[in-house]
Amino acid sequence: MKSYTIQEINEILKGEISGNITHKITAPEQLELATTTEISFIGNKKYEKFWEASNACAAIVNEDISIQPGENRVFIKVKNADLAMSQVLELFAPPTPVFTTNIHVTAVIDATAKIGNGTRIGAGCYVGPNVKIGENTTIYPNVTILDECTIGNNTIIWSGTVIRERCHIGNDCIFHPNSTIGADGFGFRPDPERGLVKIPQIGNVVIGNGVEIGANSCVDRGKFSSTVLGDGCKIDNLVQIGHNSKLGKFCIMAGNSGLAGSVTLGNGVIIGGSASIKDHTIIGDGAIVGAGSGVTGDIPAGKVMLGYPAVEARDALKQWAILKRLVRDSSK
Incomplete structure (x- = not known):
């Protein structure tokens, strides 16, 4: 001890x-x-x-x-x-799980994949064609990395993570268990003859350096180009990031929050737990969205927003105070 x-x-x-x-x-x-x-x-x-x-x-x-x-x-x-x-x-901190060999015998690695020096790959992993993985990256058992992905140096990928084809990940990232990178974006359109028609999602996900993705969180691939997470972003568990969203540097998203498609976050934006952001919304640098809030329109840089629908924090607090007085007065 x-x-x-x-x-x-x-x-x-x-x-x-x-x-x-x-x-x-x-x-x-x-x-x-x-x-x-x-x-x-x-x-x-x-x-x-x-x-x-x-x-x-x-x-x-x-x-x-x-x-x-x-x-x-x-x-x-x-x-x-x-x-x-x-x-x-x-x-x-106790030691991390032990690897007895750098590449476990049960890992399936395509012959065209390139694995950097010091990278460890655990039991039951799959690494697809033309994947490139940098040096000293750790991939724990039962991770799937599909065709033509690139992963940088010193990244840690925990069990159950799936990284879909053509996604690109930087250095020093952490992916917690069962995170999913590059699944199809949620795109459907009604058709009178065929019902709901699936819109192909042909883009990918690009993740910068020093990004951390929590357990069971999902980052969807872009419809056309890329869903992007800038350097240093920290994503909690059970977070949804929709297709073609763009996150600047050092953004934080707390648990159960979600971005619809094509949302843009500036640098240093904080999204509180269970907050939801409407599609095609732009949130400026350093803005804060309080827990449980629903954002339906653009937010200027530096603003603090609360409520559902979200308004400036000071206005939300005034509204809540008025409602509290109304309830108190009506009970007399």
């Missing part, structure tokens, strides 16, 4: 130690569950009140904390406790 002294942890964090303990720390844990050998963190002043009741022997805290650690307890003061805690979690 891994364990570290508070000094060893602080060598990585480069914070300021306040207080003292002599024993080693065995694990990180949240405040209310931590034991006397575990470290926790306080990332916001509103959580300071929980420190006294916690059994944690140590905590990573922001520099402006207003309480003391107490006897036989210790704080590491840093500029950003949340970011520092991520470094501690890396310290204690």
Whole structure:
């Protein structure tokens, strides 16, 4: 089991130690569950009140904390406790699943596929014709990568992921279990003789560097050209990204949110959980769409939107306050 002294942890964090303990720390844990050998963190002043009741022997805290650690307890003061805690979690992270050989004997790899040095491919995987995979990429068991895809260096693809033909993926990406990249976009048109006619989707998906796609999320291929996710985008579980949507750099989409076809997100856009975005909508750089909101029109850069249909946050809050008063008054 891994364990570290508070000094060893602080060598990585480069914070300021306040207080003292002599024993080693065995694990990180949240405040209310931590034991006397575990470290926790306080990332916001509103959580300071929980420190006294916690059994944690140590905590990573922001520099402006207003309480003391107490006897036989210790704080590491840093500029950003949340970011520092991520470094501690890396310290204690258990090893990833073991590969006994780089290419498992049950993996089916087409003779025309090119696999970079140090890339590992697990049991039951399929790699199709003319696929190119970079160096030091890890493909866990039962992944499917179809014809003419390209995948960069240092990417991790977890079990059950399907990457359809002609999709292109950058370096340092992570695809969590059962994500689907490049499935057909949802395109149908009514025909009086044939009912609903399927519109062929002949495009692909292009994903930049450092992108993370959550479990069971889907990125549909374009009807004509490409569905695009820019560098650094982070997509939660159970997210739908429709055909021909374009995401700028460092966008975030929380769980159960969805983009219809041909949506454009600028750089740094945040889409809250269960929010839905109408097709052909443009959302400007740095805009935020609150959880559960329904966006039916374009949003300028930097705006915060709430509600269904979504309006500017301050207007939504006013509307909710008025409705609350109406309900209260009608019950008198």
